[in-house]
Amino acid sequence: MLDRLLASIRKEFLVFLRDPRLRGMLFGVPVMQVLVFGFAATLEVRHVDLAIVNDDAGLWSREMISRASAASFVGRVVYLDSMDDFTARLERREVLLGLHFPADFSRDVAAGRPAQLQVVIDGRRANAGQVAFSYVTAIAAQLGLELARSDPQFVTPPQAEVRHWFNPNLDYRWFMVPNLAATMSMIIALMITGSSISRERELGTFDQLLVSPSTPLEIIVSKTIPAMLGGGIVGVLVVGVAIFGFGIPFYGSFLLLFGAMCPFVLSVVGVGLVVSSLANTQQQSMLGIFLIMSPTIMISGFATPFENMPQWLQYIGQVSPLKHFLIIVQGSFLKSMPAADVWSNVWPLLIIAAVSFTTATVFVQRRLQ
């Protein structure tokens, strides 16, 4: 019984390791992807193009312009003569935002009247535009504060001190790269399982499994182990890249993280097996896997926060294994998450795994009869 199981597990491994392209695809590509996306996926705003339309000849508009140009969010600064020219460039997406100083800007500042500054932003790039606008606001507020300080009667109002815990420099990579470790591990595990049963069916070797003495449970187990290892290895590999390649601090416990990775990959493999056992061809199962994978990623909080979603979608999101594991990965990297908190995200994974494996076994059993 155990011999038989080991033999079929060995066979499954050989299927994957024989093909060098497949090997590279499974392990090389995810690492490359993490390097690219880790750098690319940032919501910080840097080096954007700024246009200036200055109808004012005074000192204060020049002061404001020189401060804005020196800010790190600004890349190129374009000086334009008219708003028409600016409109055309904004339409063609050549600049993200423009500052328009009216003719009496410096006069108003000097007289102590509120001076108006028009900020026009490309709403097609809503997020970057919003962030850039908050930077402009901060620059204007700073200038305003300095002007006010020159008044001897001015009293600085009480402040609120802000601290950003776990990631004091607000480095977006510290958020994104650990997320990618979980996501890549999921993609690989899903792909390997997704093709496993349907591949046999397409090649006709599933019939051979039927006449072999293997039980449905054995078939399931032999299909599970290579996928689990594949997903697990990729997960560990990417965690390594995060720590040694990106220099992201890891304050938690490796034991807890890798311990939690097992139920995570198990639950993902379970979902993959259900799809694979339903599909008749590899192509169908690949498309099925894809149809499941993209919503799972999107409702997990991978790119944008889980809490931003409407409540009904958050309930559905509980079904996504990635949602629970992302909390564990982020917590392990940055927050040194204690075992109790890890456990409260592990048990949903175990439930997902139990449900999906039962379903897959039932489906395979039905195929056998």
Added chain:
Amino acid sequence: MRRLWALVRKESYQILRDPAAMLITFALPPVLLFLFAFAVSLDVKNVHVGVVLESDAPAARSLAAAFAATPYLRVTPVRNRREVESKLVSGELKAFAVIPADFEARLLEGQGRAAIQIIADASNPNTSTFTAAYMQGAFAGWLLSRDGDPAEASAIELKPRFWFNPELQSRRTLVPGAIAVVMTMIGTMLTALVVSREWERGTMEAMLATPATMGELILSKLLPYFLLGGVATAGCAFLAVQVLGVPMVGSFWALMLISAVFLVPALGQGLMISTLSKNQLVATQLAVMSGYLPSFLLSGFVFEIQSMPWFIQKITYIIPARYYVSSLQTVFLAGDVWPLFLRDMASMLAVGAVFFGITRLKSKRRLD
């Protein structure tokens, strides 16, 4: 020509009979569009935060009440820091404010000394920034209503105007972007899968033995997907405008033209992947990694391209979705800006030419 027509008919039947292809064309687009409209949101609201009230002074209570009344915040009031610190680790709370025991004394002292402390969970930097800003805003608003004196009547008054999207709904920019993801799936993923299956099963070799030329074979495989892509575009546009409330400022025909041009590099990429891999598992993997994920992460509709490091910016130039997203957002929100469309379409065709060129080189060498 008749031979080509016959081949196209054969391929079309094959697609129409294939439930999986039908699923991708008709079920995936609405699912993805709805997900991008509802699940992917950068609008932070209803954030769970804690307020630690260490002082019993009336001013401290009044500030705590002001936090609780802030529309974007869901406040959990506590007495002890410890209680909220562990909730910040577990993720139940995203931030907390500490109103210290000597709050009133600090307020009177003034001169820029910190009266309260705001601690935000920066494991997600975006949420952290927004949450801290909301809480600072609540504090500043409370100060203003208490002192009644706009101490900081700012010298410079900013008049922001967000063109093309005045209410700043992230949905309006994300849904056009989602169309690019859908079309990448249909163009790249489906083609890669179908053609790699032909190679894997050996039916491609069988086809090559027929009098049909390589060009005819490839064209006959791509044409049905081209039409399928057109149907999907029209369907997506209908959903976006009628159901998801995205405006359509530009013209429908401009949208169709841009989409048709986008399909050239998208189909080219699918064909290239299948020719290089000739294996369904590898082809899917490649299509996801080089098609789906880049169309989502590198095309500029979620993450700003100009903010990426320069070497990543260089990579985005060969992602066709980058140009498509730029034109899509424009045609939906800004109107028919032909200089922009022409530039984007020229870039897409250039990328497509590269993909087809590589495919041609590779298939020649292998089919001698």
